[in-house]
Amino acid sequence: MAVRALYWLTQDLRLHDNEIFHQVRDHADNLLCVYFIEPQWQTFNRYQLKSMGEIRHRFLLQSLQTLHANLTKLGQQLVVVQAEPLLSLPALIQQHRINVIYRSRHCGWYEQQQWQYIKQYFPHLRFVEVDTHTLYSQQQLPFHLSDMPNGYSKFRKLIERDTNVTKPLPQPKYLPPPPKMNSSDYLDIGRVYIADNPNVEWQGGENAALMHLQRYFSCDAPANYKETRNALSGWELSTKLSPWLACGALSAKTIMAALKDYEQNVTANSSTYWIFFELLWREFFQWHAHVVGRHLYRFSGVQNKRLLTSFYPSRFKQWCSGSTPYPLVNAFMKQLNQTGYMSNRGRQIVASCLLNELSLDWRYGAAYFEQQLIDHDVASNWGNWQYIAGVGTDSRDKRWFDIEKQTRLFDPDHAFIRHWHGDETLYPLDTYDIDDWPISD
Numbered sequence: 001m002a003v004r005a006l007y008w009l010t011q012d013l014r015l016h017d018n019e020i021f022h023q024v025r026d027h028a029d030n031l032l033c034v035y036f037i038e039p040q041w042q043t044f045n046r047y048q049l050k051s052m053g054e055i056r057h058r059f060l061l062q063s064l065q066t067l068h069a070n071l072t073k074l075g076q077q078l079v080v081v082q083a084e085p086l087l088s089l090p091a092l093i094q095q096h097r098i099n100v101i102y103r104s105r106h107c108g109w110y111e112q113q114q115w116q117y118i119k120q121y122f123p124h125l126r127f128v129e130v131d132t133h134t135l136y137s138q139q140q141l142p143f144h145l146s147d148m149p150n151g152y153s154k155f156r157k158l159i160e161r162d163t164n165v166t167k168p169l170p171q172p173k174y175l176p177p178p179p180k181m182n183s184s185d186y187l188d189i190g191r192v193y194i195a196d197n198p199n200v201e202w203q204g205g206e207n208a209a210l211m212h213l214q215r216y217f218s219c220d221a222p223a224n225y226k227e228t229r230n231a232l233s234g235w236e237l238s239t240k241l242s243p244w245l246a247c248g249a250l251s252a253k254t255i256m257a258a259l260k261d262y263e264q265n266v267t268a269n270s271s272t273y274w275i276f277f278e279l280l281w282r283e284f285f286q287w288h289a290h291v292v293g294r295h296l297y298r299f300s301g302v303q304n305k306r307l308l309t310s311f312y313p314s315r316f317k318q319w320c321s322g323s324t325p326y327p328l329v330n331a332f333m334k335q336l337n338q339t340g341y342m343s344n345r346g347r348q349i350v351a352s353c354l355l356n357e358l359s360l361d362w363r364y365g366a367a368y369f370e371q372q373l374i375d376h377d378v379a380s381n382w383g384n385w386q387y388i389a390g391v392g393t394d395s396r397d398k399r400w401f402d403i404e405k406q407t408r409l410f411d412p413d414h415a416f417i418r419h420w421h422g423d424e425t426l427y428p429l430d431t432y433d434i435d436d437w438p439i440s441d
Helices: 019-027 054-072 085-095 109-121 152-162 206-216 221-228 242-247 252-265 270-297 313-321 327-339 344-357 362-372 378-389 403-410 415-419
Strands: 004-009 030-036 078-081 100-104 126-130
Touching: 004 019, 004 085, 019 100, 019 126, 030 085, 054 078, 054 206, 054 242, 054 362, 078 085, 085 109, 109 126, 109 270, 152 270, 206 242, 206 252, 221 270, 252 270, 270 378, 313 327, 313 344, 313 362, 327 344, 327 403, 327 415, 344 362, 344 378, 344 403, 362 378
Parallel strands: 004 030, 004 100, 030 078, 100 126
Antiparallel strands: none
16 A cells, blocks of 8 residues: 655754654655644734744744755655644645654644644544654653653753764655645745845754854854853854754754764863753753643643732833843843844843742743744743743742843943843833833833
């Protein structure tokens, strides 16, 4: 019987180091590659925010265009459907007589529910999940997920002691042909116009990702990473790989291979180890999200801890727009809103401000980051917010960053604040006009 495969792409928008393409190359007679752009990403959620803001959406479209172009070179195509997967996938399965479905294992609760629903709806099909988004497969972990450590330190020690990262797979040289499609029913991603945004330094897609990876590990930056990673700005002061990593245009194993090559041929020091250390932090949150499920989004967190917060609409608006009484926080938020990016240090400072100075619900901050961050990853974002709020994987109370001290340490001459005009929109808290906005004069 002919094997007619459907590859449901999600966070794996690449050909390199993609085990699914290797599996279908060896076992399928036809292959339908599908990506769903879900309408709900652009509608307001329970926090009155969008799941995907303009900058993230632009980066996604660029990544899809690149993948489509690369697939075309192999005689394939990317079918982009603008619809809810659970509404459109059954029709595709029936129309093309699909008998096996592949997908990257996803740690998001919502995405897991989609997968389980389709499996129940089509019990006669074969479903294959592959770990393409993590450094390690689930089978490689030195523990069963039910026994996963609830803290990063123990997780890291177990991983470092017992598990090696496998080498990334090469790009396949050929793929099975696609079935005949009525192209008028789907988005012609190759012809979608994407407007320029001079504020965004990232170009979406696998090609740009691999080019940046090669450029980064061809300079001295990795050898100084630990000393520079907390800098507030500067392109090569941190790896800047996270946007491509988040959407899967770049694999974690490919980064690891480049790091190992650098350590063998250039230098290995505490800074190069720290890049691995950060990759393990990401890895920890990926598997943590699988374990805790929907509790990743719960107000009381995975610890079921009671928090004392209120919701002040004007305070949240001030935080989002960068018009708080704190110049450094304002500068970070304006940088985020214009570029879709913020340094790791900045994320901790503005999260602490929302929690401690503004006394707001941490989930609103996480939801705003989800909307705005070009490198949003559900596990890292929501897991880190729980961690900062003191309801996550660490038993300690929420973290507090003294904003004045952080300013003295990381922006002593206020150059970053001036660049992003953080001191030009200072408004007191809880002062309202008729529209519930801070008074502007």
